[in-house]
Amino acid sequence: MSTPLLEVEDLTTTFSTAKGALTAVDGIDFAVAEGETVCIVGESGSGKTVATESVTRIVKEPPGRVEGSVRFKGRDLLEMSEPELREIRGYEIAHIFQNPQEAMNHCYTVGWQIVEALQIHRDVADETARAKAIDLMDRVGIANASSRFDDYPHEFSGGQKQRVMIAMALVGDPDLLIADEPTTALDVTVQAQILRLLEDLQAEFDMGILFVTHDLGVVAEIADRIVVMYAGNVMERGDVLDIFERPAHPYTQRLLNCLPEIGGRKGGIPGTLPDPLDPPDGCRFAPRCEHAVDACVTGDQPAEIEVNPGQRASCVHYRPGRDDSVVRDGIPDADADGEGVSSADD
Amino acid sequence: MGFGKYVGARVLWAVVVSLIITTITFLLLAAAPNPAIREAATQAALQGGDPSAAVERERELRGLNQPLYVRYADFIRSVYTLDWGWSESRSQPVTEALLQALYYTAQYSIPWTVLTITVGPLVGVYSAANMYSWRDHVATGFAFFGYAIPNFFFGIILLLIFGVWFEVVPISYDTSVPVFSVQNVRQLILPVFVLVTGSIGATMRVSRNESAEFQNSEFMKTAKAKGVSPLRSYAYHVMRPTLVPLSTTLVGQLLALFIGSSLLVEVVFGIPGLGRLTFNALLSQDTNLVLGSTLVFTFIAVVGNLLEDLVFTVLDPRINYDDR
Numbered sequence: 169m170s171t172p173l174l175e176v177e178d179l180t181t182t183f184s185t186a187k188g189a190l191t192a193v194d195g196i197d198f199a200v201a202e203g204e205t206v207c208i209v210g211e212s213g214s215g216k217t218v219a220t221e222s223v224t225r226i227v228k229e230p231p232g233r234v235e236g237s238v239r240f241k242g243r244d245l246l247e248m249s250e251p252e253l254r255e256i257r258g259y260e261i262a263h264i265f266q267n268p269q270e271a272m273n274h275c276y277t278v279g280w281q282i283v284e285a286l287q288i289h290r291d292v293a294d295e296t297a298r299a300k301a302i303d304l305m306d307r308v309g310i311a312n313a314s315s316r317f318d319d320y321p322h323e324f325s326g327g328q329k330q331r332v333m334i335a336m337a338l339v340g341d342p343d344l345l346i347a348d349e350p351t352t353a354l355d356v357t358v359q360a361q362i363l364r365l366l367e368d369l370q371a372e373f374d375m376g377i378l379f380v381t382h383d384l385g386v387v388a389e390i391a392d393r394i395v396v397m398y399a400g401n402v403m404e405r406g407d408v409l410d411i412f413e414r415p416a417h418p419y420t421q422r423l424l425n426c427l428p429e430i431g432g433r434k435g436g437i438p439g440t441l442p443d444p445l446d447p448p449d450g451c452r453f454a455p456r457c458e459h460a461v462d463a464c465v466t467g468d469q470p471a472e473i474e475v476n477p478g479q480r481a482s483c484v485h486y487r488p489g490r491d492d493s494v495v496r497d498g499i500p501d502a503d504a505d506g507e508g509v510s511s512a513d514d
Numbered sequence: 515m516g517f518g519k520y521v522g523a524r525v526l527w528a529v530v531v532s533l534i535i536t537t538i539t540f541l542l543l544a545a546a547p548n549p550a551i552r553e554a555a556t557q558a559a560l561q562g563g564d565p566s567a568a569v570e571r572e573r574e575l576r577g578l579n580q581p582l583y584v585r586y587a588d589f590i591r592s593v594y595t596l597d598w599g600w601s602e603s604r605s606q607p608v609t610e611a612l613l614q615a616l617y618y619t620a621q622y623s624i625p626w627t628v629l630t631i632t633v634g635p636l637v638g639v640y641s642a643a644n645m646y647s648w649r650d651h652v653a654t655g656f657a658f659f660g661y662a663i664p665n666f667f668f669g670i671i672l673l674l675i676f677g678v679w680f681e682v683v684p685i686s687y688d689t690s691v692p693v694f695s696v697q698n699v700r701q702l703i704l705p706v707f708v709l710v711t712g713s714i715g716a717t718m719r720v721s722r723n724e725s726a727e728f729q730n731s732e733f734m735k736t737a738k739a740k741g742v743s744p745l746r747s748y749a750y751h752v753m754r755p756t757l758v759p760l761s762t763t764l765v766g767q768l769l770a771l772f773i774g775s776s777l778l779v780e781v782v783f784g785i786p787g788l789g790r791l792t793f794n795a796l797l798s799q800d801t802n803l804v805l806g807s808t809l810v811f812t813f814i815a816v817v818g819n820l821l822e823d824l825v826f827t828v829l830d831p832r833i834n835y836d837d838r
Binding site: 224226251254255256257258259262263265267270271272273274275276277284285288289320322333336 | 731739754
C-alpha cells in the first residue's frame with residue numbers, strides 16, 4: 169500500500185430520529201491510497217452509502233452528525249468549514265451516484281451542469297468551460313459530444329447519463345472519486361462498459377476510487393482492496409484475492425456463499441439486519457452467525473485481528489488463545505443452514 | 515415540429531378561442547331583448563304614436579332587421595377593429611371609457627402581480643428550506659390568513675385602521691395625483707397589500723410544497739457533491755423546477771382574482787378602474803359598455819393562458835411540443 173490519500177478513522181455518523189439516535193456508521197476506519205480502488209461491500213442498509221457520504225459531509229446535517237477524522241491529503245475534512253469543504257467537493261473529491269436518472273436536474277442541459285461544476289470552482293470563461301466540458305464528454309465516450317452539449321438529461325439513456333455524471337466528476341481532475349453503486353441501476357452490458365470506463369479513467373487521471381457496491385461480481389472486477397461492512401461496522405478487510413479465496417469472517421463467508429459460482433449454493437443469509445436504533449451487544453452479526461459463542465454477544469464489536477498478512481477480521485474466534493479452526497478458511501457447510509440464531513445461545 | 519411552429523399553433527388557437535367566445539357573446543346578445551328598442555316603444559306610446567312602428571324604425575336604425583349572419587359578420591368585424599360602439603351612460607366611445615379605466619386598474623394591478631409572482635415563490639421556497647421552523651409557520655399562517663379573509667372586508671378594516679384612526683393613508687382615491695408620486699403610492703398601498711395577501715397564499719403554498727420535493731431530490735445531492743453552495747443550489751436547482759408546476763396554477767389564480775376581486779377592491783377604495791366601470795355599466799344597463807368590458811376580460815384571460823402555455827414549455831424542457 170502506497171501513501172494513503174484518504175484516511176478515515178473512527179468515523180461515526182448518527183441521525184437523530186423521532187425514535188432516538190440512529191447510528192448508521194459506527195466508528196469505522198478505512199484508507200484509500202493514490203490510484204487505488206477500495207470497495208466497500210455489504211448488504212443494503214449496512215451503512216456503506218452513509219459512510220461514503222460522510223467523507224465529504226454531504227449527508228444532511230442535521231439530522232445527521234458526523235464525527236471522527238477524515239484525513240485527505242493530510243487535512244482533516246471534518247474540521248473544515250463548509251466553504252472550505254465546498255472547494256474540495258466536486259473538484260478534488262468527486263461523487264457519482266447510484267441513480268443517474270435522478271442525479272441530474274431535468275431543467276438544465278447536461279452541458280450547463282458540467283460547466284456549473286467547473287465554474288463554481290475555477291474562474292473559467294464560458295467558451296473555455298464549454299470546450300473543456302465537450303472534451304470530457306468525449307473522453308467518457310459520448311458520441312458527438314459537441315452537439316449533445318445542449319441536450320437535456322431526458323434525451324440521454326441511463327448509461328449515457330452515468331457517463332455525463334462521470335464527466336461532471338472529472339472537471340477538477342479529482343484525486344479521489346467516490347462511486348456509490350454507479351452501475352446498480354444500469355443493465356448488465358452497460359454496467360461492464362461503465363466499469364471499464366472507470367478503470368481506464370483511473371489510470372488516465374491517477375485517481376483513487378472508493379467504490380460502494382453490494383454486487384460481489386463488480387467487486388471482483390474492479391477492487392484492489394475490500395472493506396466488508398455490516399450494520400455500520402467493518403467486519404473484515406483485505407486484498408481482493410485474499411478475501412475471495414480465504415474469507416475469514418463468518419459474515420464474509422456467508423456473503424460470498426451467496427455467489428452461485430463460489431458457494432455452489434444459492435440462498436441468502438438467514439435472519440435480518442439488526443435494528444440500527446438498538447444494535448445488539450457484541451458482534452453485530454452474532455445473532456445470525458452459526459459460530460456465535462458467549463464472547464460474541466458481550467461488549468462492543470470485537471477489535472479487528474490480523475488473520476493473514478494484510479487481512480483483518482472483526483471476529484472473536486481469531487483472538488489469541490482461541491481455536492480459530494471453526495471459522496478459518498471456512499465456507500459454511502450446507503447443513504449448517506438456519507441454525508445461526510439458536511446456536512448464538514451456546 | 516419546432517418551438518416556433520408550436521408557438522404559432524398556440525397563438526392561432528388563442529385567436530380561435532377568442533373568436534368562439536365573441537360568437538357566444540354575440541348569440542347571447544342577439545337572443546336577449548334590446549333595452550333601446552323597448553325604450554323606443556315606450557317613448558312612442560307615451561307620445562301617442564304607434565309602438566310597433568317605432569320598434570320597427572328602431573330595429574331598422576340599429577340594423578336588427580338584417581339577417582343574423584350579416585349582423586354576425588358586422589359584429590365580429592367591429593370587435594376586431596375595436597369599433598365597440600357608444601357608451602350611453604358615460605357619453606363617450608366604449609373603447610375610450612375602457613382605456614381610461616384600464617389606466618387606473620393597471621396602477622395597482624401591475625405592482626400587485628409583480629409582487630405576487632416574485633415574493634410568493636421566494637417565501638415558499640424559503641418556507642420549504644426551513645420546513646416546520648417558526649419562520650415556516652409564520653409564513654404558512656400568513657398564507658392561510660390571506661387566503662381565508664375576504665379581500666373587500668380586509669380592505670375596509672385596513673382603511674378603518676390606517677385611514678380613519680391613524681390617518682396615514684387617504685380614505686378616498688384622488689385621480690389627480692401623478693402616477694409616480696408619493697401620494698399615489700400612499701393611496702395604492704392598501705389595495706395592493708389587500709390583493710397581494712389574497713393571491714400570495716396560493717403561490718406560497720404551491721411553491722413550498724413543490725420545492726419541498728425538489729430540495730430532497732437526488733440532483734440536490736449531486737449539486738452538493740459538486741460543491742454548489744446552498745444559496746446557489748436553491749436559486750438554480752430548486753427554484754427553477756418549482757416554477758414549472760407553479761406557472762400552471764399562477765395564471766389561473768391571478769386571473770380569477772383580477773376579474774373577481776378587482777371589482778370589490780375598486781369599490782371599497784374608490785378606484786375608477788375596470789371593475790367599477792363594469793359594475794356601473796351593469797347597473798345602468800349600458801349594453802355596449804358591458805359587452806366591451808366582457809371582451810377586455812376575455813382577451814386578458816386568453817392572453818394569460820397563452821402566456822402560461824408558452825412559459826410552461828420554456829421552463830420544462832421535457833415537454834415535447836410535437837403532436838400538440
